[in-house]
Amino acid sequence: MNEKELAELSGGVESLGFRPLYRQVRDRLIRRLVDGVWAPGEPLPSEIQLAAELGVSQGTVRKALDAMAAENLVVRRQGRGTFVARHDEERIMFQFFKLVGDDGQRTFPQSKVLALSLARANAAERAALKLAKDTRVIRIRRLRSIKGAPVIVENIALPEPMFPGLAAMEPPNNLYGLYAMRFGVTVASTREQLKAVAVCEADAEALGATPGVPALKIDRLALSLERQPVEWRVSVCLTEKLHYLSELR
Template sequence: MGDEEALGFRPLYRQVRDKLIRRLVDGVWAPGEPLPSEIQLAAELRVSQGTVRKALDAMAADNLVVRRQGRGTFVARHDEERVMFQFFKLVGDDGDRSFPQSAVLSLAQGKANAAEREALKLPKDARVTRIRRLRSMAGRPTIVEDVALPDALFPGLAGMEIPNNLYGLYAVHFGVAVASTRERLKAVALTAEDADALGAKAGAPALRIDRLALSLERQPVEWRLSVCLTDKVHYLSELR
């Protein structure tokens, strides 16, 4: 069958979207690289140009590709600007929106504990790399976070210099693109350890962000617990 029904019974644009995402997963197109034109993709996939356009629009809405007027469609990069506006939701009470600077407090490897295995869907004997870092906004320590990463996905990471933009590191050095996240927010009191890192008082109110990062294939790739002081910042979620 050569017509559009050959792709199956689900909405055609979603099937085309899934096929294009598979190419991103397989590294057919690198971050920042232009995709073939809508006409080329439509001819190759044997669907209408409108179906391809709708699939690309859905991918753009998920920040997987970037549409540039008059230039085409490009694979999204994990640069700081994209990460800030897609994944980083803390904004200064004065409206300032800037990417925080980070300092690594510790970096270690070990056998995944029960919580890490559950969050990251790991087998019993899996190992993880753990990063603890302090993040500052406007020069003020604001966030202390603990990151757990499966060693199987990030071999050798423990021996690398850890940059400010972790998602960029994952994409460039390990071919792991973070496509989406799931977050749970909870008001907490600072533990003595977190308070010491932040230069605050133990028991002071804070916001805990429990974030699971997912790959293009919806595979858990990172579990991050961030404890944030909110006396000068707030969490902003913009729904569409």
């Protein structure tokens, strides 16, 4: 069976468990990202090379890479090729950080770690991160500021087996970059739940705000390339001068 026949077959019976050929190629390329074959920022082989290696057409490889680019897993650079996406501040700002100034200006926040600890996961952390009963988690509480003004308090939980040694480090401002470069864990997507809340006393003290003022609570679960939970982050955000912006691409 040639590629065209296989593509027509897999596209026509996807509901029976088959996947279009370009999706199969995408999955194989993502597996290489998971296995660390290509590091963040590294160029991928050319479409012609990948097509020859995988035994498919260049058009199929191009479609697979386009799908990965739409998912922000790779970056296409005109005349230069395709590169594994980095978790730099610019990418995080547009893909994961959704708070924008009411004037439309995007600013990546600066962070101050308020607390860092290692403990056995509680019931909520086990449920969110799908952890076994005795798994330990790294807990990080941070204050984040924009233009010097405190606007966000974050409580973060990480599976300790996935990030060995992080509890003894001083976490940088860009955590997703640290996960990828130091631990080989790429945050590929997130699931968020938003809710209007009143700021509690502890968060108000950290933010320099009045207890009970309105705030936006963002409950975010970060997922790896393999769709595995890697981070649970709950943020309480003051939005007097900010708004949440979600853009479809």
